[in-house]
Amino acid sequence: MKRKVAFKTLGCRLNQFETDAVLTDFYHAGYEVVDFNQPADVYIINTCTITNQGDHKSKTAINQAVHRKNGSLVIVTGCMAENQRSYLQARGDIDYVIDNKSKVSILPIVEAHYNGELVNPDLFRKDVFGFSVTEKSFHTRSMIKIQDGCDNFCTFCIVPMVRGRAVSRPLMEITENIRQVLDLGYKEIVLTGVNISRYDYQGTGFTSLLEAILAIPGDFRVRISSVEPEGFNESFFDMFGDGKLCPHLHLCLQSGSDSILKQMHRNYSVADYLNIIGNLRKRDALFNFTTDIMVGFPGETDENFEETCRVIRDVGFSHIHTFKYSVRNGTRAAQMPGHLPEKVKNERSLYVRNLAAENKLKYRQQLIGKQQIVLVEKVSKTGIAKGYGEHYVPVEFSAAGQNTNYFRKVTIEGISDMASDYFLKGA
Ligand code: SF4
Numbered sequence: 001m002k003r004k005v006a007f008k009t010l011g012c013r014l015n016q017f018e019t020d021a022v023l024t025d026f027y028h029a030g031y032e033v034v035d036f037n038q039p040a041d042v043y044i045i046n047t048c049t050i051t052n053q054g055d056h057k058s059k060t061a062i063n064q065a066v067h068r069k070n071g072s073l074v075i076v077t078g079c080m081a082e083n084q085r086s087y088l089q090a091r092g093d094i095d096y097v098i099d100n101k102s103k104v105s106i107l108p109i110v111e112a113h114y115n116g117e118l119v120n121p122d123l124f125r126k127d128v129f130g131f132s133v134t135e136k137s138f139h140t141r142s143m144i145k146i147q148d149g150c151d152n153f154c155t156f157c158i159v160p161m162v163r164g165r166a167v168s169r170p171l172m173e174i175t176e177n178i179r180q181v182l183d184l185g186y187k188e189i190v191l192t193g194v195n196i197s198r199y200d201y202q203g204t205g206f207t208s209l210l211e212a213i214l215a216i217p218g219d220f221r222v223r224i225s226s227v228e229p230e231g232f233n234e235s236f237f238d239m240f241g242d243g244k245l246c247p248h249l250h251l252c253l254q255s256g257s258d259s260i261l262k263q264m265h266r267n268y269s270v271a272d273y274l275n276i277i278g279n280l281r282k283r284d285a286l287f288n289f290t291t292d293i294m295v296g297f298p299g300e301t302d303e304n305f306e307e308t309c310r311v312i313r314d315v316g317f318s319h320i321h322t323f324k325y326s327v328r329n330g331t332r333a334a335q336m337p338g339h340l341p342e343k344v345k346n347e348r349s350l351y352v353r354n355l356a357a358e359n360k361l362k363y364r365q366q367l368i369g370k371q372q373i374v375l376v377e378k379v380s381k382t383g384i385a386k387g388y389g390e391h392y393v394p395v396e397f398s399a400a401g402q403n404t405n406y407f408r409k410v411t412i413e414g415i416s417d418m419a420s421d422y423f424l425k426g427a
Contacts, residue, residue, distance in 0.1 A: 002032040006040035008061040011048025013192045013225045017143035019046045021131035025107040042073045047080035052326040066093045082162040101126035129169045133180045140377040142186035147193030155265045155332040168201040182218050190223045197227045207236045226250040229273045237279045248288040248392040256311030257304035288391040290319040296345030297325045299338035318363035320356035324349050364422045367412045397426040
């Protein structure tokens with residue numbers, strides 16, 4: 001009988017990619033992949049520790065797996081496995097705590113365990129780029145890892161401590177990986193990493209990497225996931241004229257106040273940020289920007305917060321991921337004066353979420369009457385197809401008898417259901 005494995009992934013796209021790659025390993029080894037709520041022989045929790053909320057969700061998932069444990073293995077990996085290793089090992093109910101660099105070895109560790117070997121996960125292969133080609137995936141798009149780690153040391157961020165210093169994957173490996181997933185039938189590539197705009201492999205920067213990727217022949221498109229607003233030039237902006245590069249960036253702003261950005265040790269000003277927005281909206285007035293906003297950074301005044309809200313209104317982000325600042329031990333911001341009460345952070349967070357909802361509706365309304373090329377991800381029994389357009393907006397339309405994973409040009413006619421996240425309705 002096949003052994004069963006279940007996954008839970010918290011946090012960023014990089015974690016999602018790495019789960020997909022590990023899932024592929026287990027699939028090839030003959031395991032059956034089951035839902036995390038089902039009984040399984042192996043539970044793998046790929047954790048996040050970027051905020052208190054990330055820790056909380058990771059612990060909840062670990063507890064769920066431990067609760068269901070009935071002779072099964074519980075494996076914890078990801079950033080919490082780095083940041084809270086002692087706590088996780090001391091719990092006594094987790095079988096293996098595996099660091100980020102050893103994620104490639106999760107299957108060999110499990111197999112060694114079932115062979116009855118005495119297993120020390122630290123003695124297995126460590127390689128941040130050595131993942132399998134993600135043949136099996138929880139996603140329609142194929143994520144491609146191009147980079148890991150970060151040298152920026154933003155004062156609030158624990159990531160450089162848990163993911164290590166920046167390393168870039170060799171260009172040839174990336175283009176080869178993309179060719180492999182295109183051969184497997186994927187039609188959308190999402191570039192992922194910790195700080196991908198700082199990609200630098202032997203003098204090849206992010207823009208040159210993109211040029212090489214866009215030159216790969218085939219009917220596919222490329223999406224840049226989350227990027228820091230730095231290191232862009234005219235050549236980078238011009239590449240969005242290529243139909244293969246999707247007109248959407250998740251461009252991390254964090255704060256709309258120059259003084260807060262400086263204290264965060266971000267390497268740009270609000271004017272630099274708006275310059276990027278202007279350059280891309282000049283080329284496509286509907287270019288879609290989404291972002292991360294951190295509220296309640298130590299010392300953030302009402303005035304600083306209002307500056308952030310002003311930028312939010314001016315840019316018209318179609319989606320905002322709002323974080324409340326939370327203390328990460330070992331970061332410089334943890335030692336800063338002026339930590340704000342939770343009540344203030346909650347109020348600011350709610351205010352941003354309300355602004356974000358207004359912006360989302362406004363942005364999507366602008367697309368009515370326009371066309372989107374939708375990559376179809378689901379077709380329901382009732383013949384409703386759903387997918388995302390190139391601007392990263394969800395679209396649904398009638399497509400009886402069609403399959404998934406194809407591009408379809410759709411004219412946006414309206415917004416189908418205000419309660420369900422403003423899906424665009426097309427024909
Ligand atoms: S750029 Fe800053 S926020 Fe992003 S991973 Fe690096 S240190 Fe963290």
